[in-house]
Amino acid sequence: MIAELRNVSKTFNGITALNNVSLEVNKGEIFALLGPSGSGKTTLLKIMALIEKPSSGEVYFNEERVSDKNLQQMRMQATMVFQKTVVFNTTIYNNVAYGLKLRKIPENKIKEKVNDILKIVKLENFEKRLANRLSGGEQQRVALARALVLGAKLVLLDEPTANLDPRNAAIIEEVISTANRDLGTAIVFATHNIFQARSLPQRIALLKNGRIDQFGTST
Amino acid sequence: MKELIEGLEKAIQLIITGDPTVLDITLRSLYISGAAVLIAALWGIPIAILLGLKDFRGKLFLKGLFNALIGIPTVVLGLILYLFIHRSGVLGFLHLLYTPTAIIIGQAILVTPIVVSFSVNALEAVSSEIQDLAKTLGASEDQAFFAVFREALDGVILATVSSFNRAVAELGVAQMVGGNLSGFTAVLTTTIMNETDKANIDISIALAIILFIIVFGITLAVNFVQRRRRT
Numbered sequence: 180m181i182a183e184l185r186n187v188s189k190t191f192n193g194i195t196a197l198n199n200v201s202l203e204v205n206k207g208e209i210f211a212l213l214g215p216s217g218s219g220k221t222t223l224l225k226i227m228a229l230i231e232k233p234s235s236g237e238v239y240f241n242e243e244r245v246s247d248k249n250l251q252q253m254r255m256q257a258t259m260v261f262q263k264t265v266v267f268n269t270t271i272y273n274n275v276a277y278g279l280k281l282r283k284i285p286e287n288k289i290k291e292k293v294n295d296i297l298k299i300v301k302l303e304n305f306e307k308r309l310a311n312r313l314s315g316g317e318q319q320r321v322a323l324a325r326a327l328v329l330g331a332k333l334v335l336l337d338e339p340t341a342n343l344d345p346r347n348a349a350i351i352e353e354v355i356s357t358a359n360r361d362l363g364t365a366i367v368f369a370t371h372n373i374f375q376a377r378s379l380p381q382r383i384a385l386l387k388n389g390r391i392d393q394f395g396t397s398t
Numbered sequence: 399m400k401e402l403i404e405g406l407e408k409a410i411q412l413i414i415t416g417d418p419t420v421l422d423i424t425l426r427s428l429y430i431s432g433a434a435v436l437i438a439a440l441w442g443i444p445i446a447i448l449l450g451l452k453d454f455r456g457k458l459f460l461k462g463l464f465n466a467l468i469g470i471p472t473v474v475l476g477l478i479l480y481l482f483i484h485r486s487g488v489l490g491f492l493h494l495l496y497t498p499t500a501i502i503i504g505q506a507i508l509v510t511p512i513v514v515s516f517s518v519n520a521l522e523a524v525s526s527e528i529q530d531l532a533k534t535l536g537a538s539e540d541q542a543f544f545a546v547f548r549e550a551l552d553g554v555i556l557a558t559v560s561s562f563n564r565a566v567a568e569l570g571v572a573q574m575v576g577g578n579l580s581g582f583t584a585v586l587t588t589t590i591m592n593e594t595d596k597a598n599i600d601i602s603i604a605l606a607i608i609l610f611i612i613v614f615g616i617t618l619a620v621n622f623v624q625r626r627r628r629t
Contacts, residue, residue: 259534265527278535
């Protein structure tokens with residue numbers, strides 16, 4: 180098991196976003212959080228990405244409880260791609276290399292890794308272009324490359340293909356499958372698209388009003 | 399019209415030959431306004447970071463106050479400062495009246511609201527998701543904060559440049575607390591006014607041209623640097 184939530188609840192100004200949610204994500208699996216808007220999918224992902232603290236409950240990574248002491252180190256194990264694509268106001272290369280630089284990886288290795296991942300997301304030879312001049316779909320591919328290049332064992336995707344044209348959506352889905360199959364990356368993604376939830380993942384959790392209504396499999 | 403053309407010709411000659419008086423006034427203006435903006439940036443940017451990135455009681459009031467102070471008439475600020483630093487004023491013992499230091503302090507106060515308000519806008523415009531994004535990529539709290547600041551840097555630089563332009567082009571503070579003393583506190587704007595009064599149109603036009611070149615030149619140079627920085 181790579182990540183686990185135990186009885187996690189989250190309230191914002193008295194409004195309950197998540198209510199006593201428990202779930203486990205296994206190593207190398209694709210897991211879908213299916214639910215309508217406002218059901219708590221993004222909050223759940225942010226708690227798993229350790230950028231939002233639960234109001235109550237516990238988060239575990241590799242059987243180890245996340246606390247204030249090990250938060251920074253635990254954050255290195257998972258990375259998240261947001262629904263609204265966020266890119267740094269710089270080149271594609273600098274965007275994708277950001278996390279690698281934080282990890283103090285040598286520059287020649289960074290160059291190699293960035294070039295490899297840009298090929299996978301079909302953005303090779305784009306590295307010198309400014310990220311915020313790209314189309315929405317291309318920016319989402321940069322965001323995915325920036326997450327996958329870190330080699331994290333868990334990647335969290337918030338509605339990764341929402342508002343994308345079919346070509347970009349297909350590329351994103353292909354990259355997710357490839358990363359999962361070839362690198363063994365566990366993927367958790369939020370979606371309100373039942374067809375996507377059934378086509379990609381091995382397990383699905385149906386989220387409703389901040390609670391997990393039921394678990395299922397895609398088959 | 400003839401007077402204007404003749405004045406323009408003489409002005410260009412003064413600039414090309416590097417007239418010592420024109421040069422002296424220009425360098426003093428750059429020094430005074432540059433120092434004022436440096437001081438305003440040193441205290442204004444930390445205030446902006448606090449207002450732009452932290453939540454606390456009274457934040458909205460402070461933001462509103464700084465926004466309102468952007469429009470303070472320079473002559474009113476000059477008068478207030480004069481009342482404080484003239485011989486029998488509260489700070490009269492410092493003997494600041496009619497010194498370059500008085501103008502520097504006055505201009506620093508004048509442009510602080512610009513530095514603060516523009517920088518706050520720049521910091522708030524950077525999506526809060528930048529901070530979250532940096533964290534999900536492995537950044538510590540400090541590194542994530544730095545990522546936000548770096549994204550807002552263009553706006554903060556613009557705030558500083560706008561402040562300099564406002565400082566170098568203002569007249570009220572420099573005249574009220576500087577007194578336009580030749581060779582000591584005379585700056586571009588006060589000299590333009592003074593020389594025009596004395597019908598020395600050529601010097602006024604020469605200084606006006608220099609003022610334009612400084613304002614536009616610095617803005618263009620900063621734009622160029624910002625474009626290079628992103629790549």
